Every structure is written in structure tokens, then in C-alpha cells.
Amino acid sequence: MQVWSIANQKGGVGKTTTVVSLGALLAEQGHRVLLLDLDPQGSLTSYFGFNPDEIEQSAFDLFMHPGQPSAQLHADIIVATSVPGMKMIPASTALATLERNISQQDGMGLIVSKTLATLWDDFDYALIDTPPLLGFLLINSLAACKKLLVPVQTEFLALKGLERMVHTIQMVTRSQRRELDYLVIPTMFDRRTQASIKSLKTLKVQHQGHIWDLAIPVDTKLRDASRAGKAISQVDGASRGARAYGSLLKTLGQSR
Template sequence: MHVWSVANQKGGVGKTTTVVSLGAMLAEKGKRVLIFDLDPQGSLTSYFGHNPDDMDNSAFNLFANKGKVAEDLPGQLLLETSQPGLFLLPASTALATLERNVSQQDGMGLVVSKTLAHLWDDFDYAIIDTPPILGVLLINSLAACKRLLVPVQTEFLAIKGLERMVHTIAMVTASQKRTLDYLVIPTMFDRRTQASLKALRTLREQHEGHIWQSAIPVDTRLRDASREGLGINQLAPDSRGARAYQSLLKSLIALG
């Protein structure tokens, strides 16, 4: 199983859109894909028409047994989506209580890794949507993944926020004594504005070697896809957003 986490310590940069778009396109290629919602806000869960406030069976259940994950539990939490081959492990707002309740318990940073180990032979890819806050959930996602994808809106404040994420990556990998491949993905790019063009140039200069050389454009069809609960490949496969995510996916597959 290939495990990717999509993370940034700034919200509104396109994390959930990236998870859904890549996941749906992989499933369209015949892969079995798990998309894993670790964000208490539940944007990924809401994308497919579920209410995070009402989820009795969710990622929260995985953290209920002091870091131990029963072998049959992850499979019981999975939900089908609008894309055949794409399965959702949903979030609930109860995840927001984990920080104060379990963050000091031993083994709580490896719950997601243990969950994926139980599902390892069932999926080709797992893509994790993460909260924009450094805590036990983000630590879990970084510990579990082999590649980190960092969407960054092409505007000045988002670039400043990226500095926090890069610092977090360095801190976590040092504590785990391993390297973590990460890729910065410029999003919401509008080539008509000087601000967006300048931001993209700055990203490329500051993160050489860790940045995807293209960008995800502003495209209202991505918002339309979210409203319909569909991947952009299902709703508007010839749109600018769909073509950009197809290009990103091709780059990620080439990286291995």
C-alpha cells in the first residue's frame, strides 16, 4: 500500500479537494483506494454527504482502546463513495476531544499506522486528510505516511504558513529518526494576477527540490464537484482542475 498524507497547518488551501481528486482518479484507474478523514472538522466526510456531528462509527473509534486497534475494527468503519473502488474512513467531531484525553498515553501516535496495517492487503493506496493543527492526529498521519503532500495557496500569507509546516516536518522526522519525502503543491493559482504569479515564483525559489513544478488552478468546477459529492474526474474530466490533478497524479506515480 502506498500511503500519502495531505497536510498543512493553514486551512483553506485545498487539502480535501486534493485528497478526493487524487483518490477518485486512482480508483478510476482500477486501484482500490482508502481516503482517511482525520480532521475533526470532517470536510472529507461532509464531501460525501455524511454529517461529522452524527457519526457513531468513525476514526474516533480507533483511538478508544489505549492505542490498540482490533483487527476487524477498521473494516467495519469503511463507507462507499460515489466513485467505485474509493472508500471513506469518516471523521466525527468527537476527534476534537482526543488532544486532552489521550495525547499523553503511550502508543497513541501509532494508531493510524496500526489501522493501515490491518487494511494493508485490501487497498493499493491510502490518502489521509489531516487537521491544520499540530497534535496527536497530525502526528499520527505523519508517522503513517511514506509521502507527504503539502497544498499551499499561491498567496503571501499561505506561504508564511508553510514555514510552520516545514518546521513541523523537521521536528517530527528528527524525533522519529527517519526522513519523510514531502512535496509542496501550489494551489488556487490564478495566472491573471501578479500576486499569484509572484507567490508561485517565491515558492519555487524557497522550496527547490520539494515543489511540484506545475500548479492547481482556480477552477469553479472543483467547487461544483464538492457540492455534488463527486470527484472532479467524474463531474468535469476535461476541466482545467481535472487536467491539473491528472498531471499531479502522474508526477506522484513517477516518484514511486
């Protein structure tokens, strides 16, 4: 199983869209894909029509039963999505309580790693959607992944937020004594605006060697797909957004 975390400590940069779009493309290629929603806001969970405030079993249960990574527990938690071949462990808003209640217990930073280890033969890819802040859940996702994708909106404030994320990556690298393979993904790029063009140029200069050569463009079809609870490739595979995510997946495949 390949494990990718999609993270940024700033919200609204396209994390969930990236998780869904890449996951769906992988599933369409015949891969078995698992999405894991670790964000208490539950954007990924809501994307596929589940209510994070009401869902009975979710990623929260993984942390409540850390010594029981049982097949039955996972079977109860994993749900289908609208994309054939792609399943999901949804989030509940109760995830927000973990930081206060159990984050200091020994071994809790490896719960996601241990969970995915028990599912290793059941899926080819696991994509993790993370909360937009440094904490227990984000650290869990970084400890579990082999590749980190960092979507960054091409606007000035998002660039400042990226600095915090890079600092976190460096911190995790030091603590785990391993290099964390990461790729910055420019998103919401609008070639009609100077602000977007200048931000993209700045990103490429400041993050040379860790940035995707292209960018995910502004595309209303991405919003249409979200509203329909489907992936962009299901709604319009020829759209600019779908083609961009297809290009990104090819880049990720070449860098494995």
C-alpha cells in the same frame, strides 16, 4: 499499500480537494483506495454526504479501541463513497477531544500506522486528510505516511503558514530518524493576478527540490464537484482542475 498524507497547518488551501481528486483518479485506474479523515471539522466526511456531528462510527473509534484493530471494527467504520473503488473512514467532531483525553498515553502516536497495517492487503493506496494544526492527529498521520503532500494556496499568508509546516516536517524527521518525502503543491493559482504569480515564483525559489513544477488552477468546476459530492474527474474530466490533478498524479507516480 502506499500511504500518502495531505497536510498543511493552514486551512483553506485545498487539502480535501486534493485528497478526493487524487483518490478518485487512482480508483479510476483500478486501484483500491481508502481515504481517512482525521480532521475533526470533517470536511472530507461532509464532502460525501455524511454529518461529522451525527455519524455513529468513525476514525474516533480507532483511538478508543487501540488494542482492538479487529476486522469487524474496520468493517463497521469503513463506508463507501460516490467513487467506485474508493472507500473512506469518516471523521466525527469527537476527534477534537482526543488531544486532551488520551494523547499522552503510550503508543497513541502510532494508532493510524497500526490500523493501516491491518488493512495492508485490502487497499493499494491510503490517503489521509489531516487537521490544520500541529497536534496528536497530525503527528499520527505523519508517522503513518511514506509520502507527504503539502497543498499551499498561492497567496502571501499561505506562504507564511508553509514555514510552520516545514518546521514540523523537520521536527518529525529528527524524532523518527528518517527522511520524510514531501512535495509542496501550489493550489488555487490564478494567472490573472500578480499576487498569485509572485507567490508561485517565491514558492519555487524557497522550496526548490520539494515543489511540484506546475500548479492547481482556480477552477469553478472543483467547487461544482464538491457541491455534488463527486470528484472533479466525474464532473468534468476535461476541466483545468481535472487535468492538473492528472498531471500531479503522473508526477507522484514517477517519484515513487
